[in-house]
Amino acid sequence: MTNKLKYFIGNWKMFGDLASFKIISKINTYISKNNYINKKKIVICVPNILINFFVKKLKKKSISIGAQNCHHHEASGPFTGSVNASMLKKVGSEYIILGHSENRKEGESPKLIEKKIESSLNQKLNVIYCIGETSHEKKRGKTYSIIRKQIKECIKKSFNKKRIMIAYEPIWCIGSNKIPNINELKYIIKYIKISYKKIFKTKNFPKVLYGGSVNGKNVKLLSNVNEIDGFLIGSASQSSKKFIDIIKNYYK
Numbered sequence: 001m002t003n004k005l006k007y008f009i010g011n012w013k014m015f016g017d018l019a020s021f022k023i024i025s026k027i028n029t030y031i032s033k034n035n036y037i038n039k040k041k042i043v044i045c046v047p048n049i050l051i052n053f054f055v056k057k058l059k060k061k062s063i064s065i066g067a068q069n070c071h072h073h074e075a076s077g078p079f080t081g082s083v084n085a086s087m088l089k090k091v092g093s094e095y096i097i098l099g100h101s102e103n104r105k106e107g108e109s110p111k112l113i114e115k116k117i118e119s120s121l122n123q124k125l126n127v128i129y130c131i132g133e134t135s136h137e138k139k140r141g142k143t144y145s146i147i148r149k150q151i152k153e154c155i156k157k158s159f160n161k162k163r164i165m166i167a168y169e170p171i172w173c174i175g176s177n178k179i180p181n182i183n184e185l186k187y188i189i190k191y192i193k194i195s196y197k198k199i200f201k202t203k204n205f206p207k208v209l210y211g212g213s214v215n216g217k218n219v220k221l222l223s224n225v226n227e228i229d230g231f232l233i234g235s236a237s238q239s240s241k242k243f244i245d246i247i248k249n250y251y252k
């Protein structure tokens, strides 16, 4: 078992309503009662409409609440249906997921993602920047060049790196019940850390999460990759039992 701080971050995607607070509440109770796992950070990224309600209901703050995207424009303005980073911060969001492949697929460009990262950092939100290759790119041996390109094109040298972490989410692993080969994953996570440090000339390595079909069963295998600083968990975060199982089995 490692002593390093580990992140368990839920991405609820388009899921949840006010009654879903019971999921957060059960996770919170588990976390509060099991302080043997005190080297961990729990974040649940929920739909915008639930952020403030959940933040207010969470009395003892062992869980942070995050958002899943924002509009790139920093000030208020004529952008129907949009929410910016400042609005998310004001309602209690501490984290934000940006560059998720599901949003890239909807047409989000690298330039747009860069602007979103910049405006979120200006609001002192902690950014979880998602990268990862498609199965086609993987088959063509492009994994390393794609992830290097994704790191370079959306993060400016001037950004405050302390608030950025990378989530490596191979697209072919999302919602597919597949995870990468463990040795390969170890190389990729190391590659992300080393490339990032070289590109931005940072003193420290970035925190790198793994995301894609993480569950209570495969987390033990994933825990063998020491370089992973935590997990970005999709569907399993929509159930308190499945999310708690991931934490439990990780530390078993």
Ligand code: 13P
Residues within 6 Å of the ligand: 011, 100, 169, 173, 174, 175, 176, 211, 212, 213, 214, 232, 233, 234, 235, 236
């Ligand atoms: P799943 O855990 O459902 O595969 O989703 C991963 C993900 O997209 C998290 O951002």
